[in-house]
Amino acid sequence: MKLVIAIVQDEDTSRLVNQLMKNGYGVTKLATTGGFLRAGNTTLLIGVNDDKLQCVMGIIEQVCKCRKQTTTAPSALGSMGTMPGMSSYPVEVTVGGATVFVLSVDQFVKL
Numbered sequence: 001m002k003l004v005i006a007i008v009q010d011e012d013t014s015r016l017v018n019q020l021m022k023n024g025y026g027v028t029k030l031a032t033t034g035g036f037l038r039a040g041n042t043t044l045l046i047g048v049n050d051d052k053l054q055c056v057m058g059i060i061e062q063v064c065k066c067r068k069q070t071t072t073a074p075s076a077l078g079s080m081g082t083m084p085g086m087s088s089y090p091v092e093v094t095v096g097g098a099t100v101f102v103l104s105v106d107q108f109v110k111l
């Protein structure tokens, strides 16, 4: 069994959860925040049998879109963002489709 940890954009979450549920996968949704943009995103935990992993990855790939975002958050500007008297400037980044980690599961129990 594998645990898929998928960090996705909030805009894609509802469709992705619906698609996963429709295909019979269990999903847990966590509200999370990206360290770089300091903006909300969503982390999904999906436990899946090994033979279904590619199907889950396919659904994630199909649903999650790349989007451009502009930020002036200090974390995105390095030391420039924190220097007194220096004005911040916008930085454009491409976010997504999805950041996915796949972990092997030692044990899965429901007690």
Ligand code: 2BA
Pocket: 007, 033, 034, 035, 036, 037, 038, 039, 041, 093, 094, 095, 096, 097, 098, 099
């Ligand atoms: P954030 O950390 O808010 O990052 C949003 C986007 O900013 C990233 O999109 C990437 O395009 C850009 N970015 C991040 N760090 C950067 C840096 N040091 N320099 C320049 N640009 C940078 P994605 O790569 O699609 O990541 C989307 C979200 O996935 C991230 O939001 C974070 O919450 C998560 N993530 C990405 N890589 C991760 C990792 N290695 N470990 C844990 N979470 C990760």
